[in-house]
Amino acid sequence: MIKKLSNMSRIYKQLMMMSLDSMLLVVTLLMAFSVRLGEWYFPKSDLELVLAIFSAPAVAVPIFIYFGLYRSVIRYMSFKDVRAIVQAVSLYALVWGVIGFMVAVEGIPRSVILINWLLSLVVIGGLRVVLRQLLGGGLRLSLVKNIVNSDQKRVLIYGAGSAGIQLSSALEHTFEYKPVGFIDNSLELEGSQIRGLRIYSPDSDVGRLIEELKVSEVLLAIPSISRTRRSIIINQFESYPVVVRSLPGVAELAQGKVSVADLQQVSIVDLLGRDVVKPNQDLLGKNIASKVVMVTGAGGSIGSELCRQIASLKPKALVLFEISELALYTIERELSVANIDVYPILGSVNDTKRLLQVLKHFKVDTIYHAAAYKHVPMVEFNNTEGVNNNVLGTLKCAQAAIDAKVKTFVLISTDKAVRRLIQWVRLSV
8 A cells, every 4th residue: 555655646646645634624623623612513503614614725735835845755854844834834824814804704713723723733744744654664664674674684884974874864765774873983973873873983892793783784884985994994894794885986976865776895996995907908818818827815805806807817727725615615606607617726825735736736827826814903913823824825835836837926915014005916936
């Protein structure tokens, strides 16, 4: 029923609202007389008073049309619409009372005009509030969301500015997402609430927050953010089981409207922390096309994206070298649809014998070495293992490449600890 109402043409909705207003205005006048007289009242024998009561819609509807009560979209009713309702109802009550006294209709107490004004405000305004809740999603969605609660994605909105607030409002009209809170850098906003959602500091225990609120996605709603800052935020959530999505930039939000459809999956570009450098396809193809390529750390965030791009450049074969079984399985399944030979190999870059065996067996031409820990705080806390994997592991991998006569060795390194920018260093062997 509600869906049918939402799909009705604009003119039918306007006619329906005029009809509802007309009926309610008549009922409201009868209630005003009843309140004034202290009992239910209907003027059966007073024809002039009956005509005066039933003429109320003829007075009110033109005034309501003039103030735009039938032009506004109810589901997006704002303070301006509320002000228009107050002005329209006030003028209607005044005009109806003046006309009644001018034509000398007997039986209209002066207090009825005031009571009618108050009741009309409640009824006309209340009708629109109820319809806004039903058609706009507030009441209807909240009822249905309680039924399908298990299917909803609980999301944190990063950014409590205008874009974040608009996004929160947009999510109210969907069944897919349920916002559970904001994260914002403002110390003044920390601990306060917007639209009933608490604002948390990014310095709080994010892991505990995600677990307690059962968050499955984080939505970035800071369109003007720099690429470097975006990279830092994304990295903050990378070690947690959440999907990070973002809104487009300022240019796309120039009209000040935010839609759930604008949410985008975070791409590898967002992790760079700098503007994209257009790749030289000839240079890339020289070491990849028709060559046997191996990627170490193939299941990591950077390694997996490398594999995807390498696969598009048509290598002779792609060897995925990864220590994590789950990460290896995931990227191998993703690349299984590519029209190339993909070989998933479990192994550690600290195992020189295993490295040499794989390189010789597949006759690897090019190595992209991405098997390194990149989260600075984690490596600082586990410095011995960090040196063992990032330094000694790289040394062993390079030595194995030399021994296996691999033509090209590309080291993917990060200087995030210094400037938080990603650099690609190419070493020829």
